[in-house]
Amino acid sequence: MKVNIAVLNYNGRELLQKYLPSIIESAKASKFNPKVTVIDNKSTDASVEFIKANFPTVNIYTAKENKIYCSYNEFFRASDDDIIIILNSDIKTEINFVDCLIENFIDNPNVFLVASKMYFLDGVTYQGDKSIAKEHYGVVSADTRFQGYEKLINKKDFTFSAGNGAFDRKKLIELSGFDEIYLPGRYEDVDLCFRAWKSGYVGIYEPKSVIFHEGYGSFKKEFKNKQIQAMVMRNSTFFTLKNIKDPKILLKFYAWLPIRSIYYILTGKFFLLKGLFEAFLRFSEIKNPKNKYCLTDRQVLDIIGKVK
16 A cells, blocks of 8 residues: 655745654654655745755655645645645654554545544644534534543544545545635635545544644734634635535525624624625635535434534
């Protein structure tokens, strides 16, 4: 089985200096002999030159253009690997994090994603990636802080979605990868994993694999908090308009729209209202999935979620 660890980078020279050594050591410790590749998104901080000078065993793939997280699509299509572990540049890995991820694909041919247990850098504060699908006001989201999550973080189980983890390359290509409509970010991983679940594939949470995340450093440098909240609002609406077919969930979504809109006006949260209506204004850009699904929205939520 051919395995590659792909690290996404944009002007992350300092992050690569701190965290890439741990990834290289993890690759060396794996019985699957994975390659390590940095996917560079047109960096201007001499990241590529730094990698070549200091980490000569690391492969470099330069994206044709900076599509942020969606640059993974280009790399997956160009690769001939079986499994690709995708990581942000601000992630440190435990030495043995690789093999327990990959073994899940050998045991079950329906596995699409295997996610690690993720801590913040302090090694104590749990961040994810054991998630469930939560539906609220007709909006589906990934929830890692659901009631009782503390008792489950050391238990292997299903997971709804994850932004970092091991992915079956062929299945990701079959599903058309991450949708660029969500750019610059938020919800693209939820969208992909939801479509994978509806296609009959599964996501696994593997707590024996441990990684440490600095946490959205580069994204928060580029965007203010209100901008990020507006993106989440817009993209969650994109997700609903694109993916949800269940009549009851859609009815709830549309029934709550005017109430939510009035609330945003009364509370002065016009940035959320802007994000909401931007999604409807760009409705024509939404590409309906072409995959033949074997599970309904409700069946997926019954497996990996809860409906309020």
